[in-house]
Amino acid sequence: MKASVLLLVAAALCVAAVSGQSHPLSDLPAPLEGVETVFWLPEYPEKQFPAGALVEAVVGLHNNANERLNITAIMGSLNNAQAFHQYYQNFTYQPQQAFVGPGEEAAVSYYFAPDESFPPREFQVALTVFYNTPSGTYSSTFFNQTIDIVEVPSFIDIQGLFLLLPLLGLLAGAAYLVKSALERYGILKPKKGTRKVEVKKRVVAAGEENEWLKGTNFNQGGAKKVAKAKAPVKVEGSAAALEGTPAVVKKTK
Ligand SMILES: *[C@@H]1O[C@H](CO)[C@@H](O)[C@H](O)[C@H]1NC(C)=O
Ligand SMILES: *[C@@H]1O[C@H](CO)[C@@H](O)[C@H](O)[C@H]1NC(C)=O
Ligand SMILES: *[C@@H]1O[C@H](CO)[C@@H](O)[C@H](O)[C@H]1NC(C)=O
Numbered sequence: 001m002k003a004s005v006l007l008l009v010a011a012a013l014c015v016a017a018v019s020g021q022s023h024p025l026s027d028l029p030a031p032l033e034g035v036e037t038v039f040w041l042p043e044y045p046e047k048q049f050p051a052g053a054l055v056e057a058v059v060g061l062h063n064n065a066n067e068r069l070n071i072t073a074i075m076g077s078l079n080n081a082q083a084f085h086q087y088y089q090n091f092t093y094q095p096q097q098a099f100v101g102p103g104e105e106a107a108v109s110y111y112f113a114p115d116e117s118f119p120p121r122e123f124q125v126a127l128t129v130f131y132n133t134p135s136g137t138y139s140s141t142f143f144n145q146t147i148d149i150v151e152v153p154s155f156i157d158i159q160g161l162f163l164l165l166p167l168l169g170l171l172a173g174a175a176y177l178v179k180s181a182l183e184r185y186g187i188l189k190p191k192k193g194t195r196k197v198e199v200k201k202r203v204v205a206a207g208e209e210n211e212w213l214k215g216t217n218f219n220q221g222g223a224k225k226v227a228k229a230k231a232p233v234k235v236e237g238s239a240a241a242l243e244g245t246p247a248v249v250k251k252t253k
Contacts, residue, residue, distance in 0.1 A: 052116035
């Protein structure tokens with residue numbers, strides 16, 4: 001009888017010890033007087049975290065106490081912004097090894113990742129640093145504020161990309177048209193063939209131009225040149241005129 005009672009008491013103590021260990025945020029020790037903290041969120045100064053992103057929080061400790069601080073761990077949680085007692089996520093308990101002598105300062109980083117499943121809205125995040133001194137065990141909550149979970153930027157980027165795709169297709173099509181047109185002019189560039197053949201080709205090319213340049217200045221110029229090109233002497237003038245045409249011919253060079 002006595003033995004089983006003892007066993008039960010022992011078991012209860014074990015459970016208490018284990019649950020005490022797994023919930024370091026339940027009964028936070030008080031801060032040590034004279035210890036001041038500041039924080040930075042280097043990558044997210046606006047406190048807007050994409051769900052699933054790894055967030056670095058830096059805590060700076062200034063030790064105005066007379067004892068050396070032994071920084072042992074940092075832990076945090078993500079809670080309901082309106083009802084803090086509702087814990088949505090406990091971030092990992094990360095052991096630390098740092099000492100801060102009296103009058104000294106130190107900075108330590110903590111990394112946490114709000115779960116990917118959180119919807120974009122307001123939450124509260126609390127981050128606490130644990131430390132001890134010869135006189136006891138303490139903790140300081142260096143961050144306890146509302147934050148915004150925001151949509152993951154890469155998702156927005158992908159959406160934007162899909163919107164851009166048709167536009168890119170159009171641009172590619174236009175580029176292809178210009179390229180093939182330029183290639184045609186490239187073939188027309190004075191070769192070492194006979195002038196007559198050259199002129200003939202030019203007339204054909206000018207006819208093609210007319211089809212897709214109808215109503216443009218280029219079309220008029222082209223037509224004029226076709227007529228003049230029939231006289232072999234004017235061929236060079238014709239080429240010059242084509243080169244003088246702004247948009248298209250510039251790109252041949
Ligand atoms: C998170 O920590 C709080 C406070 O210590 C505790 O009440 C809660 O049970 C923990 N939640 C989980 C899922 O461990
Ligand atoms: C610092 O704290 C840790 C954890 O409590 C302990 O193991 C270690 O001995 C301490 N170091 C010093 C120098 O007090
Ligand atoms: C954080 O602030 C809330 C009030 O907004 C408070 O209820 C809670 O105890 C604080 N948490 C810590 C760890 O200091």
